[in-house]
Amino acid sequence: FLLVRPIPRSFILLAKTAATIPVVLGVAVGSFYLYCRLAGPLGAKAFTLYLPVVIYTSLAYTGLFQLFAVCFRHSTMVALIYALFIETFLGNMPGIVKQVAVNYYGRSMMIQLGKLKPPETWFIPVSTDAGMMALAAIAAGSLLLSLAIFQWREYRDLT
Numbered sequence: 001f002l003l004v005r006p007i008p009r010s011f012i013l014l015a016k017t018a019a020t021i022p023v024v025l026g027v028a029v030g031s032f033y034l035y036c037r038l039a040g041p042l043g044a045k046a047f048t049l050y051l052p053v054v055i056y057t058s059l060a061y062t063g064l065f066q067l068f069a070v071c072f073r074h075s076t077m078v079a080l081i082y083a084l085f086i087e088t089f090l091g092n093m094p095g096i097v098k099q100v101a102v103n104y105y106g107r108s109m110m111i112q113l114g115k116l117k118p119p120e121t122w123f124i125p126v127s128t129d130a131g132m133m134a135l136a137a138i139a140a141g142s143l144l145l146s147l148a149i150f151q152w153r154e155y156r157d158l159t
Contacts, residue, residue, distance in 0.1 A: 063142035
């Protein structure tokens, strides 16, 4: 069918993303629900309170990792290094450097929604609306950038 009716390359990436998002959200929200269910009544309250954080953060990481898949040959290794090392390092930096990390906005939303005191004196959280908009912008911007790169990049089989 692809040989008879060629489709644009961007549709292939959009289909991949559309297939990835339900899996990511299913695993993230499902495991979050299970953990909150095991916590009892306090977990039920936490589930309704922090569900937007889980959804928006999952979407931002999905968009970012789609960008990694388009840009890098060994994207799984790059994504693991980013998530485990670079995010942890940048997210704990004082000043505005931490605003590059996705987890900063998730942590800020959790602090604002839970009306908690920031864990450190140098951690200044953004508002919940600003966190949601930043995570949505990261997800959409990463997806748009990956669509642009995937549309024009030539991939060679180097095996």
